[in-house]
Amino acid sequence: MQETMKAVKLFLDWAPREGYQPGPREVKGKRAQEGNKFWRNPQVKIVQEPLPEIGPTEALIKVKACSICGSDVLMADSDEAGYTRYGYLMSNGVTIGHEFSGEIVAMGEGIEELQRRTGQEIFRIGTPVTAQCVVNCGLCEKCKEGKFDECWLTEERGFSLDGTMAEYAVADLRHIYSLGELREKYPGEELFLAGALIEPLAGVYKALIEVAGGLKPGDSAVVIGGGAIGLSGIALLKTIGASTVILCEFSSQRREIGMALGADYAFDPREENFTEVVLRLTGGVGAKVYFEAAGVATTVYPDIDYLFKAGEAGSKLVLMGHGEEYATVRTETLIGKYNVIVGSHGHSGVWRNVIKMVAAGLIDPRKMITRKITLDEVPQWLTTLRTNKEEGKVMIVF
Amino acid sequence: MQETMKAVKLFLDWAPREGYQPGPREVKGKRAQEGNKFWRNPQVKIVQEPLPEIGPTEALIKVKACSICGSDVLMADSDEAGYTRYGYLMSNGVTIGHEFSGEIVAMGEGIEELQRRTGQEIFRIGTPVTAQCVVNCGLCEKCKEGKFDECWLTEERGFSLDGTMAEYAVADLRHIYSLGELREKYPGEELFLAGALIEPLAGVYKALIEVAGGLKPGDSAVVIGGGAIGLSGIALLKTIGASTVILCEFSSQRREIGMALGADYAFDPREENFTEVVLRLTGGVGAKVYFEAAGVATTVYPDIDYLFKAGEAGSKLVLMGHGEEYATVRTETLIGKYNVIVGSHGHSGVWRNVIKMVAAGLIDPRKMITRKITLDEVPQWLTTLRTNKEEGKVMIVF
Amino acid sequence: MQETMKAVKLFLDWAPREGYQPGPREVKGKRAQEGNKFWRNPQVKIVQEPLPEIGPTEALIKVKACSICGSDVLMADSDEAGYTRYGYLMSNGVTIGHEFSGEIVAMGEGIEELQRRTGQEIFRIGTPVTAQCVVNCGLCEKCKEGKFDECWLTEERGFSLDGTMAEYAVADLRHIYSLGELREKYPGEELFLAGALIEPLAGVYKALIEVAGGLKPGDSAVVIGGGAIGLSGIALLKTIGASTVILCEFSSQRREIGMALGADYAFDPREENFTEVVLRLTGGVGAKVYFEAAGVATTVYPDIDYLFKAGEAGSKLVLMGHGEEYATVRTETLIGKYNVIVGSHGHSGVWRNVIKMVAAGLIDPRKMITRKITLDEVPQWLTTLRTNKEEGKVMIVF
């Protein structure tokens, strides 16, 4: 094995905005919980560095595919004052990237020991894998309850720990998932393309299934925004029995992908009226699930309220998109129609089922890929994607 | 039996506000879905009228107790322009009142026939009963699904049909519930005092248990507003295993009732800071259920958002109070903490369990009663209660 | 319109078995709650009789398609002692048949009145419809709770009330569902073929979704028995995101239909070992849902227990098939693996969603039809189907 590797790293300058003091979880010059309050002047660099070492329960993974997430673009972008545009956990000097797949090339002895004792050999050299980016501490009161996404001291691969836009990556057994089941339907390198997109599907699965409780088969659903989250939402909603799934999205290319993933109708809200489309396609009763995946809650809420009121009772608004921060909620509508508003983030605990869905061919996330690039092209694409809102997934292949 | 009876009726003048046209469910001079858009000049009169006749599946009930609801006060009150202050279904010339109990004095033959065929004799002459005020049609698509509170053509006893501030009232078997189980713990006339208050408890049970899914035993809860809904909420939340229930309420008398019904702490938000109280009494983790029963969603939401953000994940805001109509919801908080906002109204389908709880002594709703009056005193109390926000329940006894 | 019509009626002799006394719900010579305890000598006759009259909230429906259900076969069959083989509610002299579709040809004025007042015109002359066979009383304590399938005095169309193996049938608005949404995907007479099969789908939807809580997308499922219930189960389970659905069934024709409806694998348990197949196809973790639709609980339970124990925790056994009555349940397995056993019958409250699924093309129940017959052929097919376990649905077309 080679001794050094190429990695895409993000470097930042520590410059707390006025009024922001580091808390117990901030480390000066190293780590900030809310990136855009502390970090200025983001700089993306491709570096050559030694291969990472692995601990007893960790695996070294040769990365085969890694897609660019909207968060990657925001981290590397800056506002007028020079601060990064990403508002969550970020550390300085880490390798970015977290939607990935690869092959195990080395494993700590703790993994082997566990497998020997349980008689279950899931991981071995060559096993195709992916890993979650939520790296929970495993020790805090929330981790004790199995609520890993609520960990008090979570780290995030590709944000506060070295990520996967590199030739090799490391992950602990606690966060690795086998992609072996994908072999049958995704032969050869195709497996890695699908496997790198388990991560956004897992986030959507958590939001729609675990947090929002899914839907009743036969219900209708509306997806607002055709980025990776919205597209994954379409595929999932259609797979669980939504009778009609409607996509609201500006980009025609993304609308096409939405249709390919199962949407029954996709429209541009600048050309067709949102509430009219939804009422027409649902026979006047409205959708039961509205999935906000565009980060435009402020803009879209008046229409949601209109549909809540015009439609049948018991509809839900599920929020996942970051962006606009406020919605003016008419509480009488909720009271009159038993509507639910709920939000979600994270993805722990759902990976095996998502992998089974993809392995079974119920969802083929490769349909989201519109472009394949090399690791060297990443910096340029991080810039391009600031304004290009037509691409589906841009996938780095190795 | 007497041939005529005394009843408290509300008379209204048909005067649609500008921009409001009657829809299919409005009847000029008779019935409006949104009272304050169509009705002016509310006048309460005590009338003498013939006893009502009963249909084959109806019972004639001699009313024994009936409490005044906030809705009764609003219907009889008017704004600066002379319109009633009540914004929901209202008809002209009906007897008001809906939180009641009484004894069956006559029954249609259909009830007897059904009981004979099932071998279940629940109702007979003399059976103490109450009835729900939601009088669903039983025929529409929502009634077919058993979702009676979502009926397309619901009538409401005491709002669009003759109610129970009268010596006698009529209800269909579909809406009557026996209070026989209360006999053991509420002897004599006491049964009727407790029985008249099943209705607000049923609404709260629906909101907190059926719609919001209750809480995990050991969770904490906050109740905003100590009227009948908030007080019923305290009693219910404490009965289902809330470790701490906190009441936020201006009136000291209502706070005292709240404590008597099981609250662990009750405070005046003008004297103590809402968020500080909640964080202090929950060990810093916040409540899992916030029950808005005061109709002040606009005012209180910023504090709810603060507590959602400061506290542990998975908290819910349950809306039941009518009044202020908007809340400015920070969607990032919901996304970060999996919070849920949900509303509820109505009370169908839960009465038997509520009656069992009261019969078992788990909840004694008589603690809410602060005053007993006669039917003749109703008009005066409807006026008094416009400004008096210290009373618990004012109960008409017959 | 013609004045008389043809109908398939079942005539029975009242002969209570030793030890069985009529209860309050039995009527000598007319009605029995448990057919095989009271009725002997079942005789199927095609009669000519006057068209039925309709009440104010009823519709007269011209029947267009009606399929034969296993219950129809059992009712018309008899055991060695001459008693009917059907053990549930049965009345003498009624028209059988309940899985049907047709067109409204007349409506009571109550329906028109309701539609006028709600402004919702769902039903008119010519509307294609189906109706549930559970004819609940609407008045008992369970009907008050919206639990219509638990009605204390339920009647059943085609069992204790005249059914739909006739040129015309009557149903109350409370039990009728529009099939109008099917027009787009099922043109012309095809609509009625699909529409007649909503009923078995509704029963399965209730069992798997409402009672058993569905499954997590990506879970695996096993269906035992490829009759209409099992086949509907396959279609539904696949539609809600099961990664793998396995059918266990003797008949090769039924296995083929199962595969057409979405099964991933179908096998004959006489040729392949049940537990081996399931473990192999689920990667050793077993299924999460076992749907017993063959009425062989006694026979199959040891294998279910084996799979519960060998597989991952949290699996469910959902019972719908009538037949063998006992399962010897190893309780330690349930304790160790959190398994759930649950049963279901009935179908109220779910029809609109089932219709939406069929209308959207998610499920095409016509795939179950293996034969079309005329009304005159019914008596012969009721006999044939006693032993023929290869047919899918035998559909009467008019």
Next chain:
Amino acid sequence: MQETMKAVKLFLDWAPREGYQPGPREVKGKRAQEGNKFWRNPQVKIVQEPLPEIGPTEALIKVKACSICGSDVLMADSDEAGYTRYGYLMSNGVTIGHEFSGEIVAMGEGIEELQRRTGQEIFRIGTPVTAQCVVNCGLCEKCKEGKFDECWLTEERGFSLDGTMAEYAVADLRHIYSLGELREKYPGEELFLAGALIEPLAGVYKALIEVAGGLKPGDSAVVIGGGAIGLSGIALLKTIGASTVILCEFSSQRREIGMALGADYAFDPREENFTEVVLRLTGGVGAKVYFEAAGVATTVYPDIDYLFKAGEAGSKLVLMGHGEEYATVRTETLIGKYNVIVGSHGHSGVWRNVIKMVAAGLIDPRKMITRKITLDEVPQWLTTLRTNKEEGKVMIVF
């Protein structure tokens, strides 16, 4: 601090029964998954041994109270062939005991580091604590999903790892819970008496709330067996709003404790008929929850079936008691009444809520204690309790 400590240990002889081969999780002479298949000649000894050492995320706990569990009695008892009577995970030479409380006397630096970084100081020297006995691996596929009780390689404190019938015990931060909240209502040493009994409450909370989904407030419940599990069940069911809780138990002392913990009625099934009592006290509708905590599923199931059939639909049987292994389940009853049978074991993930309930005084588990003993008396009491079925909890105090 002292250098050595006293501990109660269990020594066993490795003697696999015919037909049982050690699997991957068995270790010859050390560890067996099913104790009674491998271990003979159990011998309880009080030993003096060095204080345990702690790892970086572990705490050393000075034990203050530890109660004897039925499992302890079974492990130390043997059948006719000399095999231990306990059929689950057991290792040789470990200190037994797992229902305990104590004070932290030393902590690994990893705990301090975590607390410093999160700013949450929950544990310090002197903090009163308890710990769960399920010591999950944290690494396997089920631990990744937060389902710790389903861990593929779980160890159990007091069964396969050194337990808490010793002056000191060790536990990892992942399994320790603070009892600090109990200080207010349980002053001084009383805290430790209540704290040692969190464990059985946690198991019951998991079974009744997490696995079985609780009950609707106002429902009735029946508890079969008045040992620690049954008594905890009574307390919990009453705390969550059961209108009537009925205890079925032979011992009069245990029935008295049951009444003190909230049961509405307690009876001896040798003196009163089980089904008659239940139908009488539930107004003929039966209970909604039957909690089997006596290990007599085989014996009691016919009565459960009778009550399922006679009562209202939707009742559940929740199995927790080990003992008799089979129930002959009439599947037609489940189908007709939507009954659910489900089992549960373990206790992970629920401890904080249980502690809050005890801290709030909703449940006072000290009511179960009927005797306090010293560590030296343990061997004698392990023998006595083989036949004495009158005691509540026997508590070792230090």
